[in-house]
Amino acid sequence: MLWVALELPALPLQLVERAQAAPMPLVIGEGPSQRPIVAFANAAARQAGVREGMAVAAAKALAGDLKCIDRDESAERDALERLAGWAAQYTPAVSIEPSGLVLEVASSLKLFGGLAKLLSALRGGVRALGLQATLGIAPTPLAARAFARAETRGIPVRSCTAMPDLPARLADLPLFLLEWPGRTLELLADLGIVRVKDALALPRGGFSQRFGPEALAMLDRLAGRAPDPRLAHVPPARYRARLELPAEAEGVEAILFPLKRLLAEMEGYLRGHGAGVQELDLDLEHGLKRHTRLALSFATKEREAEFILAIAREKLGRLVLPAPTIGLRLVAERLLPFAPREGTWLPGREERAVGRARLIERLAARLGPGRVFGIALADDHRPERGWKNPPAASPRAAFDGGARPAWLLNRPQKLVAGAAGPTLQGALALVAGPERIETGWWDGEPVSRDYYVAANPAGETYWIYRERRDPAAWYLHGVFA
Amino acid sequence: MVDPARFPGVWRAGEMDRAMPAGIPSGHARLDMELPGGGWPRSSLVEILHDGAGLGEVSLLFGALKTVAEEGRAVAWINPPHLPYAPALASAGVPLDACLVVRPAAAEDALWSADQALRSGACGAVLFWLPAKTDYAWLRRLQMAAEAGRTLAVLFRPTSASVHATPAHLRVLVTHRAGLLHVALPKRRGPPLAHPIAIRIAGHPVRHGGGCSSFAGGTGPVPIPRAPLAVRDIARHASRVSA
Numbered sequence: 001m002l003w004v005a006l007e008l009p010a011l012p013l014q015l016v017e018r019a020q021a022a023p024m025p026l027v028i029g030e031g032p033s034q035r036p037i038v039a040f041a042n043a044a045a046r047q048a049g050v051r052e053g054m055a056v057a058a059a060k061a062l063a064g065d066l067k068c069i070d071r072d073e074s075a076e077r078d079a080l081e082r083l084a085g086w087a088a089q090y091t092p093a094v095s096i097e098p099s100g101l102v103l104e105v106a107s108s109l110k111l112f113g114g115l116a117k118l119l120s121a122l123r124g125g126v127r128a129l130g131l132q133a134t135l136g137i138a139p140t141p142l143a144a145r146a147f148a149r150a151e152t153r154g155i156p157v158r159s160c161t162a163m164p165d166l167p168a169r170l171a172d173l174p175l176f177l178l179e180w181p182g183r184t185l186e187l188l189a190d191l192g193i194v195r196v197k198d199a200l201a202l203p204r205g206g207f208s209q210r211f212g213p214e215a216l217a218m219l220d221r222l223a224g225r226a227p228d229p230r231l232a233h234v235p236p237a238r239y240r241a242r243l244e245l246p247a248e249a250e251g252v253e254a255i256l257f258p259l260k261r262l263l264a265e266m267e268g269y270l271r272g273h274g275a276g277v278q279e280l281d282l283d284l285e286h287g288l289k290r291h292t293r294l295a296l297s298f299a300t301k302e303r304e305a306e307f308i309l310a311i312a313r314e315k316l317g318r319l320v321l322p323a324p325t326i327g328l329r330l331v332a333e334r335l336l337p338f339a340p341r342e343g344t345w346l347p348g349r350e351e352r353a354v355g356r357a358r359l360i361e362r363l364a365a366r367l368g369p370g371r372v373f374g375i376a377l378a379d380d381h382r383p384e385r386g387w388k389n390p391p392a393a394s395p396r397a398a399f400d401g402g403a404r405p406a407w408l409l410n411r412p413q414k415l416v417a418g419a420a421g422p423t424l425q426g427a428l429a430l431v432a433g434p435e436r437i438e439t440g441w442w443d444g445e446p447v448s449r450d451y452y453v454a455a456n457p458a459g460e461t462y463w464i465y466r467e468r469r470d471p472a473a474w475y476l477h478g479v480f481a
Numbered sequence: 482m483v484d485p486a487r488f489p490g491v492w493r494a495g496e497m498d499r500a501m502p503a504g505i506p507s508g509h510a511r512l513d514m515e516l517p518g519g520g521w522p523r524s525s526l527v528e529i530l531h532d533g534a535g536l537g538e539v540s541l542l543f544g545a546l547k548t549v550a551e552e553g554r555a556v557a558w559i560n561p562p563h564l565p566y567a568p569a570l571a572s573a574g575v576p577l578d579a580c581l582v583v584r585p586a587a588a589e590d591a592l593w594s595a596d597q598a599l600r601s602g603a604c605g606a607v608l609f610w611l612p613a614k615t616d617y618a619w620l621r622r623l624q625m626a627a628e629a630g631r632t633l634a635v636l637f638r639p640t641s642a643s644v645h646a647t648p649a650h651l652r653v654l655v656t657h658r659a660g661l662l663h664v665a666l667p668k669r670r671g672p673p674l675a676h677p678i679a680i681r682i683a684g685h686p687v688r689h690g691g692g693c694s695s696f697a698g699g700t701g702p703v704p705i706p707r708a709p710l711a712v713r714d715i716a717r718h719a720s721r722v723s724a
Contacts, residue, residue: 149602355603356555356581362601363594364585372583375567387567404572406539425533459657460535479563481539 018130085235088272223397248324263305276301276338285327287462314365405478412475422474428454482522508544526649550579551713559609587611599626
């Protein structure tokens with residue numbers, strides 16, 4: 001067993017900070033609403049002299065443009081759950097701890113090409129989500145957490161991958177890293193026991209009597225003397241994520257940065273589940289229960305954050321937002337099984353089909369539906385019905401009629417007809433025809449026309465027809481372009 | 482001293498660029514002989530200059546469209562003046578399921594769509610009609626996109642555009658004379674082809690001796706006099722373009 005612990009010490013702060021592109025002084029306040037105190041302060045606030053434990057009012061006096069956000073513990077819990085969902089792409093054994101995650105990775109090492117590569121993928125991935133985590137690596141989950149917490153506090157530790165090395169690596173760590181109750185730690189400190197090695201050296205019977213069997217059991221699990229099974233986190237079957245923006249975002253460009261982070265998180269979640277989405281709802285919250293909903297749907301199952309962002313960007317570009325945005329919500333109700341496409345050196349027919357589907361989606365996202373379409377033959381002799389928009393593609397593969405023009409006019413255009421015949425930038429000479437098309441009497445839109453191919457003096461060739469009921473009425477219907 | 486003409490993309494004036502990758506056969510042997518690479522270029526911008534419609538300027542490309550569609554790549558029609566008519570494409574052998582028609586509402590969307598379609602690499606050929614005032618920078622960008630996506634890009638413009646410089650490697654001037662399509666190449670990788678080639682487009686109705694033999698109409702035959710053909714002075718035009 002090999003465990004990697006992810007410790008996110010300033011999670012409340014990071015959750016707010018990751019939605020903003022440029023850093024600004026920020027604190028998280030908690031405690032009574034009359035006199036909130038600073039629970040977390042970011043680097044910009046610290047530079048102004050703000051410290052944890054200070055009253056928020058005092059902090060505001062120190063930094064003029066300080067932003068204070070109330071702590072939201074349920075949001076932190078949600079964020080950890082989503083992070084666990086994201087981490088499922090690296091291993092199925094992910095469990096949630098009070099301020100981080102632990103991952104069992106021994107079985108994933110081969111897939112990711114060794115521990116070093118896996119760790120760098122984890123570090124890079126967490127950074128792309130806009131979070132900061134310290135990593136601890138050890139053969140037991142408690143030791144991994146202790147290592148990660150030690151790194152957070154600036155205590156140098158070396159990761160440990162083999163059980164025999166563990167006691168030596170743990171020996172010098174201070175006991176306060178273990179999250180024991182404050183009373184236990186004080187008692188131990190009074191006895192002069194501040195390091196793990198001192199606690200491990202104490203007689204077991206006396207230790208259990210004095211500090212309770214739970215403390216002893218924890219010490220055993222830490223050192224690997226007792227098993228420490230963990231229940232893997234089971235993420236919900238649908239995906240929901242919400243990101244509150246620290247400041248009101250005007251316009252669409254300001255939303256793209258936080259949206260990218262939301263989509264990266266979703267991509268990790270979907271990868272962990274072997275899933276993709278075909279429909280995705282993006283809600284832009286404007287406050288006062290008003291929101292703008294953007295429905296994204298794809299031709300195939302998708303999960304790549306970059307592609308989804310490109311589609312969302314085009315769709316957002318066409319929106320006019322009624323008010324500044326204060327939050328983003330991403331909802332995917334249905335997760336579909338996703339078969340990853342193999343990358344090939346020379347793209348085959350399938351890759352081309354995917355490339356075409358993506359092009360169509362990209363174009364339709366910006367231009368709007370109905371502006372991008374295909375063409376197919378339809379079983380009707382009436383020229384205006386001789387084509388149609390797929391997807392209802394007809395199986396009819398060949399056309400066996402007479403000469404047909406490359407362009408068909410949307411609706412026939414009436415021609416000026418002189419005494420000598422129809423004209424279009426000069427007198428039209430009939431080149432071929434007539435081809436009589438008389439059909440459609442059964443569905444209320446009968447046509448009864450004689451079609452001719454006609455050319456004007458400049459050599460422009462047209463497809464024109466004459467109404468049989470009104471021989472003087474000539475119409476232009478196509479162009480032999 | 483190394484002969485500079487041995488580098489790809491370098492050729493002597495008066496000779497054709499022989500290092501061009503093989504083109505897409507146009508279906509017209511006479512035209513293929515004159516096109517560098519023996520056909521339409523596979524990843525480059527081509528300008529087709531024509532005045533008026535109905536000369537066969539689009540049908541000229543049907544052979545190439547058929548070839549790229551059969552290779553499994555799409556054929557995109559961006560901002561066409563009218564609807565590409567399925568029966569005509571089907572009779573020319575162009576697979577209809579490869580066709581993709583884009584009708585953008587605004588001029589800048591047309592440019593953007595052409596750029597996207599070229600860059601994606603999913604299309605074997607992209608045919609587009611752009612607003613008249615499209616500037617050189619945009620055309621240059623489309624030329625780059627065609628190279629990046631390895632796509633045949635065809636821009637249709639009026640002949641009045643021939644006075645402007647173009648980043649396209651191939652410029653085709655299409656005119657009509659005596660029932661045949663005449664193709665001149667005022668710009669190519671090689672000496673300009675000022676003397677046009679006459680091409681007969683399959684499926685394009687050609688006017689024979691005396692027009693139509695009979696008029697089947699409600700009121701009997703209607704005599705339609707033949708107007709004399711206005712023949713353009715193509716040679717003069719072409720020399721102005723290449724000057």
